[in-house]
Amino acid sequence: MSHDIALHQRRRPPCPQDLASIPWLAALLPVEREHALAALQVGDAKAGDYVCRVGRPVTYWFGVVDGLLKMSSDSADGSTMTFAGLPPGGWFGEGTAVKREPYRYNVQALRKSVVAGLPIDTFHWLLDHSIGFNRFVMHQLNERLGQFIAAREIDRSNNPDLRVARSLAALFNPVLYPGVGQVLRITQQELAYLVGLSRQRVNESLSILQQQGAIEVVYGGVRVLDLGAVRTGFLRLK
DNA sequence: TCATTAAATTGTT
DNA sequence: AACAATTTAATGA
Numbered sequence: 001m002s003h004d005i006a007l008h009q010r011r012r013p014p015c016p017q018d019l020a021s022i023p024w025l026a027a028l029l030p031v032e033r034e035h036a037l038a039a040l041q042v043g044d045a046k047a048g049d050y051v052c053r054v055g056r057p058v059t060y061w062f063g064v065v066d067g068l069l070k071m072s073s074d075s076a077d078g079s080t081m082t083f084a085g086l087p088p089g090g091w092f093g094e095g096t097a098v099k100r101e102p103y104r105y106n107v108q109a110l111r112k113s114v115v116a117g118l119p120i121d122t123f124h125w126l127l128d129h130s131i132g133f134n135r136f137v138m139h140q141l142n143e144r145l146g147q148f149i150a151a152r153e154i155d156r157s158n159n160p161d162l163r164v165a166r167s168l169a170a171l172f173n174p175v176l177y178p179g180v181g182q183v184l185r186i187t188q189q190e191l192a193y194l195v196g197l198s199r200q201r202v203n204e205s206l207s208i209l210q211q212q213g214a215i216e217v218v219y220g221g222v223r224v225l226d227l228g229a230v231r232t233g234f235l236r237l238k
Numbered sequence: 239t240c241a242t243t244a245a246a247t248t249g250t251t
Numbered sequence: 252a253a254c255a256a257t258t259t260a261a262t263g264a
Contacts, residue, residue, distance in 0.1 A: 187247065203249065219258050220247065239264105246259070251252100 014042040014116060018065050022116060023089055023178045027132035035129075039122040045069075045109035052093065052103045060117030063091035064179070067113020068190060073105045083151065085110070085194045087171050087186070089179025094137050097123050110190050143175045160197055162233040164205035167195050168215065169231040172224050185221040 014037075019025060022040075025033055042065065045051060051062055051069060069086035083105060086092060096103055097120055109115075118126075126133040147170055154166045168191075171177065171184055188206065192199040206222065209215045214229035215222050224230060 188249095189247080199248090200250085207249090217248090241264090242262080244259105244261070246257100248257070249255090251254080 011041055011043045014040050018042050018114065018116060021065050021088060021179050022063060024091070024133060024136040027136045028126070028130055029132065032126060032130040032133065036118065036122060036126060039119050041117045041119070043115050043117070045113045045115050047109055047111045049109045051107040051109065051115055053106050054104060055102050057102055058093065058096050058100060058120050060119055061091065061093050061097045061123045062107070063116045063118075064088050065114040065116050067115075068110045068186060069113060069115070070108050070110050070194060071105050072108070082194055082196065084147065085167070085171050085186075085190075087177045087180050087184060089177045091140065094123075094140060098127070110193060139175060143173065147173065147176065159233075160195075160201050161205045161208055163195050163197070164191065164202055165209055165214070165230050165233040167191070168209075168222060168224075169227065172227055172230065183218065183221050183223045187220055191222075 014022075019037070019040075025036065028036060041060070045067070052058075052060075054073065064086050066088050069090075070082060071084045071086060071092065072080050072082045074080050086107070092107065093103065100120065127137070150166060150170065154163050157163060157166075168184070171186070172180060174180070188202050189199050191206075192202040195202060197205075206215065206217050209230065210217050212229065214226045215224055217223075
């Protein structure tokens with residue numbers, strides 16, 4: 001397993017295709033956007049690469065252009081706790097970026113991914129100058145708060161079907177992950193890593209959710225049919 | 239662009 | 252954990 005910080009290696013300027021998948025650019029005025037574009041960086045991360053690590057000083061505000069990342073933390077007893085999966089369109093680290101504190105979690109590529117980074121000084125410049133940017137970050141923080149509260153309920157529950165459903169619902173969040181759309185590209189193995197179940201069990205849960213009409217299982221991904229049903233876990237007990 | 243081959247993913251035991 | 256079946260990605264004409 002590699003231990004590179006993705007954006008410090010294999011870094012390149014963003015291409016138009018990358019820019020199209022960065023949601024907050026649309027919230028900026030032309031002047032602001034110019035400033036942001038001049039500083040934006042894009043890098044490729046191999047599976048297993050770290051995007052950021054606990055304790056490192058904040059250098060960038062990160063976003064997922066393509067691929068899938070995992071946000072996790074190592075607790076005191078040595079076990080690893082996964083907070084969230086990060087699909088395309090997701091940006092993270094604004095909390096620590098605002099405070100200029102060290103990262104409080106690890107973010108690792110679950111598969112080959114494209115990661116974008118906005119240098120922290122540019123991030124602060126946008127906070128100071130752009131109303132649209134502030135609005136975006138505020139929505140982001142608010143939505144993520146809701147997601148973490150939901151995540152606590154997931155952990156309390158022991159029903160694997162419910163856990164899979166809620167994790168999927170989180171990944172399909174259109175505010176946090178506008179790049180996902182109707183079809184989330186994730187293998188059952190990757191989902192198993194995120195939820196903390198075996199691939200077999202995830203496979204079974206997906207079948208049940210499909211039977212209920214909440215999702216459709218496709219090769220290498222999941223199509224959402226009824227996000228509300230996925231969110232509530234539908235007719236299943238806790 | 240198409241056919242062939244290799245690799246990845248899934249469903250099942 | 253191992254297997255065969257299926258789907259996708261890669262290759263080269």
